[in-house]
Amino acid sequence: DGGITQSPKYLFRKEGQNVTLSCEQNLNHDAMYWYRQDPGQGLRLIYYSQIVNDFQKGDIAEGYSVSREKKESFPLTVTSAQKNPTAFYLCASSIVLAGDETQYFGPGTRLLVL
């Protein structure tokens, strides 16, 4: 998992509630990413950020929001607009340099709906 931490490991959401997943990295990476993984499936990109105070939508951004106020932190909020939030959420980071695009992942947060 390198220097990327995610918390909490498990998170429960009540219907209509917004919840925020934490992602912190001490690798001095410029870029950070959020992915969603459903059981038995691959990773789908939700949002990404290549620099502080800037972020872009990924393939499945609807119902999610992010912020990037600090280089080390990229929290993801799952809003009440996300009707099927139950999934495993993975945060990743990378440097932004042509020739080194490897992304390193955190341990993940499993979100469950009550």
Added chain:
Amino acid sequence: GESVGLHLPTLSVQEGDNSIINCAYSNSASDYFIWYKQESGKGPQFIIDIRSNMDKRQGQRVTVLLNKTVKHLSLQIAATQPGDSAVYFCAELRNAGNMLTFGGGTRLMVKP
């Protein structure tokens, strides 16, 4: 659209045998590929990568082969061990930015 995919969803091998996990890609312009290993309940872990100017790259017990003619990528694991049991994903660098497109994954099961 262009995507990365895998031929086999589940692969079962005997401990000590060699494993081969395959991946097909459709974007002929892709020039960078990564293999990740994901154990149950954990985040993906980088295994090995390869660029399109190479056909083969070796690591410790792992080898990645790239066949650009048929747009095929494979991961070979030598002397497979129980600790190799996991889901393996290939990922392809998209044309724009640092984003990766992931395949659906192959589950490797090692029988003792």
